[in-house]
Amino acid sequence: MDRRERVLRTFHNEPADKLLVAFWHHFLESELVDGLKNPEYIEQNLAGTKAFKDEFDPDFCKVMTDGLFFMPFNYEDMHCASDLANLTPGADMDLYMDKSVEFAKRIREIYNDGRLVFYNVFSPTFQINHRMRMVYPERGNSPIVDLIKEDPEAVAKALQTVADYTDILIDKILGAGIADGMYFSVQCFNMGIPADLYRKYVTPVEKQIIAKANSYAPDHLLHICGWRGSRNDLSLYTDYDCSVINWAVHAEGVSLAEGKKMFGGKCVIGGFGNSNTDLLCAGTKEEIQDYVEKIVKEAGTTGVIIGADCTTHLDTPDEHLHWVYEKAEELTKKLL
Numbered sequence: 364m365d366r367r368e369r370v371l372r373t374f375h376n377e378p379a380d381k382l383l384v385a386f387w388h389h390f391l392e393s394e395l396v397d398g399l400k401n402p403e404y405i406e407q408n409l410a411g412t413k414a415f416k417d418e419f420d421p422d423f424c425k426v427m428t429d430g431l432f433f434m435p436f437n438y439e440d441m442h443c444a445s446d447l448a449n450l451t452p453g454a455d456m457d458l459y460m461d462k463s464v465e466f467a468k469r470i471r472e473i474y475n476d477g478r479l480v481f482y483n484v485f486s487p488t489f490q491i492n493h494r495m496r497m498v499y500p501e502r503g504n505s506p507i508v509d510l511i512k513e514d515p516e517a518v519a520k521a522l523q524t525v526a527d528y529t530d531i532l533i534d535k536i537l538g539a540g541i542a543d544g545m546y547f548s549v550q551c552f553n554m555g556i557p558a559d560l561y562r563k564y565v566t567p568v569e570k571q572i573i574a575k576a577n578s579y580a581p582d583h584l585l586h587i588c589g590w591r592g593s594r595n596d597l598s599l600y601t602d603y604d605c606s607v608i609n610w611a612v613h614a615e616g617v618s619l620a621e622g623k624k625m626f627g628g629k630c631v632i633g634g635f636g637n638s639n640t641d642l643l644c645a646g647t648k649e650e651i652q653d654y655v656e657k658i659v660k661e662a663g664t665t666g667v668i669i670g671a672d673c674t675t676h677l678d679t680p681d682e683h684l685h686w687v688y689e690k691a692e693e694l695t696k697k698l699l
Contacts (some may be wrong), residue, residue, distance in 0.1 A: 370423050370479055374606045374630045382659065382691040382698070383422050383668040385632055386684050388675040390415070391429045395493065398430025398462065399455055405430050405466060411472050418681060419688070423479040425546050425584070426470050426672075431463050432485065434492040434528055439496045444514035447491070447521035452528060452583075462533060468542045473596030481584055482542035484533065486549045487525035487568050488556070491587075496519050504623050506557035511549040511564060519564045526568035530575045535578040545576040547605065550588040551595050558596055566599065567658075573604050582606040584632070589614035590673045591638070601626055611672035613641065620663040630666040634658040635687075643687075651683060652690040659694055 364372070364380045372379040373498060381398025391404055398405040408429045415421070435453035467482055474480050474582045492507035499506065511518045536542050549569055551561055576583050586604050587595050589611020597610060597617060609632040612618055635643040635654070641652055655669055669691055675684070 365477075367479060368475055371582070371669060373666060376628055378665050379592045380695075381422075381424070382664050382695045384422065384684075384686070384691045385668050385670045386419070386424045386675050387415075387425065387427060388677060388679070390427055391668045392677070394427070394429040395432060395497070396430055399435070399458055400409075400416050401430070402462075404501050405462070409466070409469055409473070412470060415592055415659055416473055419684065421478075423481065424470065424474045426467070426480060426542065428463075428466070428483040429465060431459070433490055434525065435459055436494070438554045441495065441498075441521075444510040445517045446513070447510065448481070448517035450491075450521040450524050452524075456528070460532060463487070463532060464535050464539070464541065467536045471541055477483075479543045479582075480541075481544045481546040482536050484529060484545045484547050484572065486547070486565070486572075487522040487529065487591050488552075488565055489548060489550060490525050492552065504554040508552050511556055511560055515560055515564050522564065522568045526571050529572050532563050533572070533575045534578070535570070537576055539685070544580045545573075545583040546586060547573065547576070547583060548588050548643040549595075549600065549603075550590075550593065551599060553593045554596060558599060561599055570603065577604060584609060585675070586609070589672060597622070597625060606630060607632060607668075609670065612636070613672055619658055619667060623662060623666070630668065631662070632670040633667040633672060634662075634669050635671040637673045637675050639676040643671060643683055644676050644679040646683070648683075648686050651686050655687055656694065659698070660661075663688050664694070664698055 369379045369381055373383050390408045396404050435455040436450050437453055471480060488507050540555055543692040544671050583605045583608040585605035587600055587610040592614045607630045608626045610622060612633050613636040619631050642650055669687055
């Protein structure tokens with residue numbers, strides 16, 4: 364069974380000949396930097412991608428878009444929720460699209476041996492929230508929560524605008540065959556967006572983006588982001604049409620085995636926490652490898668990929684990740 368077949372069988376919840384491991388981390392000290400104005404950040408990201416591939420030889424690539432997280436819109440003109448009805452692309456939008464395509468092509472050159480590549484795409488809520496937070500820091504860490512409560516119709520127009528441009532990005536990268544699928548990051552901001560508002564205003568644009576990605580490729584990864592312990596209402600995402608689901612096992616208190624049932628038996632990624640105090644970063648070899656065995660005992664090996672709640676902390680020693688790979692190899696020989 365070659366690498367590509369092995370990954371696809373795992374994604375499709377079918378038996379494979381290897382227990383997969385999939386970790387990723389950011390390659391810059393701050394992933395929120397502007398790579399358009401500072402192209403050296405893109406080069407650092409690409410160098411980090413190459414070094415990661417050489418170090419861990421991952422079975423598939425989850426693209427880290429550090430430096431290209433945010434599409435340029437006129438956030439400087441968005442002083443209140445009602446202003447968001449007039450969100451429009453900035454002067455650098457064409458440049459952003461061109462640089463994103465160029466970046467994706469260079470990632471493909473690094474992973475040029477047929478390995479599956481999944482391009483990182485953020486929900487419109489994530490993009491609006493983080494850019495409004497950066498432009499207006501006085502609004503706190505999750506401005507989207509108050510904005511959508513204040514004027515949901517205006518925010519809905521902004522979400523639709525961002526979604527439509529996200530579709531264009533997917534056209535250019537997935538539609539051109541540069542990447543094999545999408546890694547789609549969603550979040551309801553520590554339960555801050557009420558479920559009824561989320562389903563009415565956020566869910567439709569997120570499903571639109573998934574449908575666009577599905578028009579080009581059959582397999583996509585849904586990341587329900589629990590960065591730094593942020594909580595999410597997992598029930599909001601159980602009908603999202605993605606092949607593989609990743610959520611914050613430790614923040615949500617929902618194990619891989621429980622989540623696999625919740626998401627209808629789909630392939631799941633995770634198991635480890637991702638902070639610098641969690642086991643993956645701070646544990647001993649014995650503790651980490653015993654935990655891998657615990658995950659497999661609970662969730663099995665079919666449609667299960669050992670990973671983390673989110674991107675691993677930069678303090679995590681490479682050796683600790685290798686311990687997980689080593690244990691997965693041992694369990695492969697023992698169980699498969």
